[in-house]
Amino acid sequence: MDKDTKIVFFGAGAIGASVGAWLVPHHSNTWFVDQGAVKEAMKSEGITVYQGDAKESTMISHPVNVVEDLSELKDADIIFLGVKNYSLESVAKMINEITGDGPLIISMANGAENQKILPRYFSRVVYAVISYNAWMDKPVVVGYQKKGPVILGTPDNSLIHEMNGLADLLGKGVETVVTQHLEDAVHCKIVVNLTNSLTTLIGHGFKEVSDVDTFQKLLTNTLYEGVQVISKEGYRECQLGGMPTWGKMKAGARLPMFLTRGMFRSNVSKMVMSSMSQDIIQRGGLESELGTINGYIIEMADKNNLDVPYNRAIYKLCQEKFGEAEFQPLDVKDVWTRVQELS
Numbered sequence: 001m002d003k004d005t006k007i008v009f010f011g012a013g014a015i016g017a018s019v020g021a022w023l024v025p026h027h028s029n030t031w032f033v034d035q036g037a038v039k040e041a042m043k044s045e046g047i048t049v050y051q052g053d054a055k056e057s058t059m060i061s062h063p064v065n066v067v068e069d070l071s072e073l074k075d076a077d078i079i080f081l082g083v084k085n086y087s088l089e090s091v092a093k094m095i096n097e098i099t100g101d102g103p104l105i106i107s108m109a110n111g112a113e114n115q116k117i118l119p120r121y122f123s124r125v126v127y128a129v130i131s132y133n134a135w136m137d138k139p140v141v142v143g144y145q146k147k148g149p150v151i152l153g154t155p156d157n158s159l160i161h162e163m164n165g166l167a168d169l170l171g172k173g174v175e176t177v178v179t180q181h182l183e184d185a186v187h188c189k190i191v192v193n194l195t196n197s198l199t200t201l202i203g204h205g206f207k208e209v210s211d212v213d214t215f216q217k218l219l220t221n222t223l224y225e226g227v228q229v230i231s232k233e234g235y236r237e238c239q240l241g242g243m244p245t246w247g248k249m250k251a252g253a254r255l256p257m258f259l260t261r262g263m264f265r266s267n268v269s270k271m272v273m274s275s276m277s278q279d280i281i282q283r284g285g286l287e288s289e290l291g292t293i294n295g296y297i298i299e300m301a302d303k304n305n306l307d308v309p310y311n312r313a314i315y316k317l318c319q320e321k322f323g324e325a326e327f328q329p330l331d332v333k334d335v336w337t338r339v340q341e342l343s
Contacts, residue, residue, distance in 0.1 A: 001165040003029060008076040008103075010095065012038050012047070014134035014275065015108050016082020017142045019150065021047040021062045022173030031073055032066045041139040042066040048141045052272060055143070074098050078166075080106045080128075084275075085113040085292045096121040104162055106152075110193050110275075111292040112186055115155060126152055126163055129185045131241040135273045145272055148175035149241050153182030184238040191226035192243050193293045194311065195219055196274035197318045200288075203329025205273035206281055213257060214336045216264045218310065220252035225308040229297050232304045242270075280322055281329065290318050309343035316342050 007027060009020040012034045024030050024047075032042055042064050050059035067073060076099060083091050088109060095103075105125045107114040118125045129151040134144040150170060152163045163178045170176040179185050198218055202209060209215050227246050237246045244252075244267060252260050279285045294315045301308040317338050321327055 001169045003027070005029060005077045006031065006073065006075060007078045007080070008033060008070070008073050009080045009082055010070065010091065011082030012042060012140050013082050014136045014142050014144075014278070015130050016080060017047050017136070017140045018049055018134045018144050019080065019082075019108070019130075019170070019174065020064065021049045021142070022147070023170060024062045024064055024173075026172040027169060030065065031076075032064050033068070033070050033073065034066065035068055038139040039066055039068055045140075050141075050143055051147070052143045052145055070095060070098050076103045078106065079103045080108060082108055084289055085109045085111055085117070086287045086289065088114055088117050092118055092121040104159075106166070110289055111190060111296060112183075113292045113296075115186075124159060124162070126154055126159055126166065127182060127186065128152055129179075129182070129189050129240065131189065131243065133272045133274070135275075135278060143272070145270065146242065150174055150176045151179050151185050151240070152176065153179040153185060155182055157182075179238070181236070181238055184236045185240065187230045187233075187235040188238045188240055188243075190293055190297065191223060191230060191249075192240065193274075193289070194222050194226045194297060195271075196276035197290060197294050197314050198222060198335070199271065199274050200277045200280050201314065201318060201321065201330055201335050202332045203277075203281060204271065205277060207329060210331050211333050211336075212265065212268075213261075215268070215332050216252070216257060216261065218314070218332070218336060218339065219268075220249065220260075220264065221310040222314060223249045224253035225301075225306075225311050226297055229301045229304070229306055229308060232306060233300055280327055284326070288322060290315070290322065294318065310339065313339040313342035 007030045009016045010033045012032050043066055046061045046063040048061040101123055105122045106128055107118055108128045108130055131149050132146050134142055136142050157180050167176045167178050227249050276288050279288050298312055298315055
């Protein structure tokens with residue numbers, strides 16, 4: 001990883017833009033590939049990042065190198081993929097047609113589906129578990145909850161030299177660690193991401209939650225079911241930054257609500273718009289990570305004969321509602337009623 005190493009970020013969504021912006025001051029040979037309004041904003045204003053609870057004091061803009069066509073960067077040494085799994089197959093195929101199997105590929109997508117897709121196109125792939133929340137106010141002004149960590153790993157613990165080099169370089173701008181337990185980290189993050197479907201259903205971050213106690217029942221049981229599922233499959237707890245521990249998830253679901261209400265409200269106060277909410281509500285999209293997160297957990301539960309009524313009901317409700325042309329968030333009490341009916 002020297003100054004001539006050409007690093008490319010393909011896709012400048014909230015995660016790609018924030019990681020890239022933190023890298024740029026420490027590595028000038030960093031490039032971004034995007035189109036439309038995002039490309040134009042990066043050309044004219046660079047990438048602006050800020051910490052959500054200290055916007056005025058932390059906001060900073062970074063000028064960046066940007067192109068519209070990856071063909072201009074076909075000699076890239078490292079390519080960070082800032083696209084989600086539902087777009088990954090077509091993107092991987094296109095990149096391979098342009099660059100061949102030369103670059104080191106870094107996938108920043110949630111879930112485990114990228115581990116099936118990318119090896120079909122590339123022999124050197126590192127998976128990054130992004131352990132912070134970020135959102136885009138407008139192209140490309142990105143807020144983040146906290147700065148990292150970014151967790152790097154491979155399923156077979158290969159590419160250690162490359163990952164250590166990446167960690168040293170990225171670590172100049174954002175906390176970055178290399179793990180020998182990638183699958184544990186991936187699946188712990190999947191459990192945390194189970195909340196995205198529920199918060200999208202009720203429009204958390206877009207409107208007031210009408211009944212916090214009902215929200216707590218839904219959210220805590222959804223998370224604890226997820227913990228039970230991946231534990232049964234043999235995955236172990238992996239600490240992901242400041243995200244709740246399994247012990248707290250279990251306590252939230254099992255203990256009387258009056259004992260855990262304070263802890264729950266404290267955690268909820270730190271929650272920001274999920275990437276699913278941004279896809280479905282903010283951008284009016286019809287594609288989301290629902291299948292590769294919630295659907296994946298339900299498939300694993302079925303494989304192990306585990307009952308997951310909260311996750312199953314929320315998944316069905318999301319499938320029904322997210323397919324609507326103009327999805328409108330539901331009241332949390334209405335979601336609770338439907339969950340009771342479906343479960």
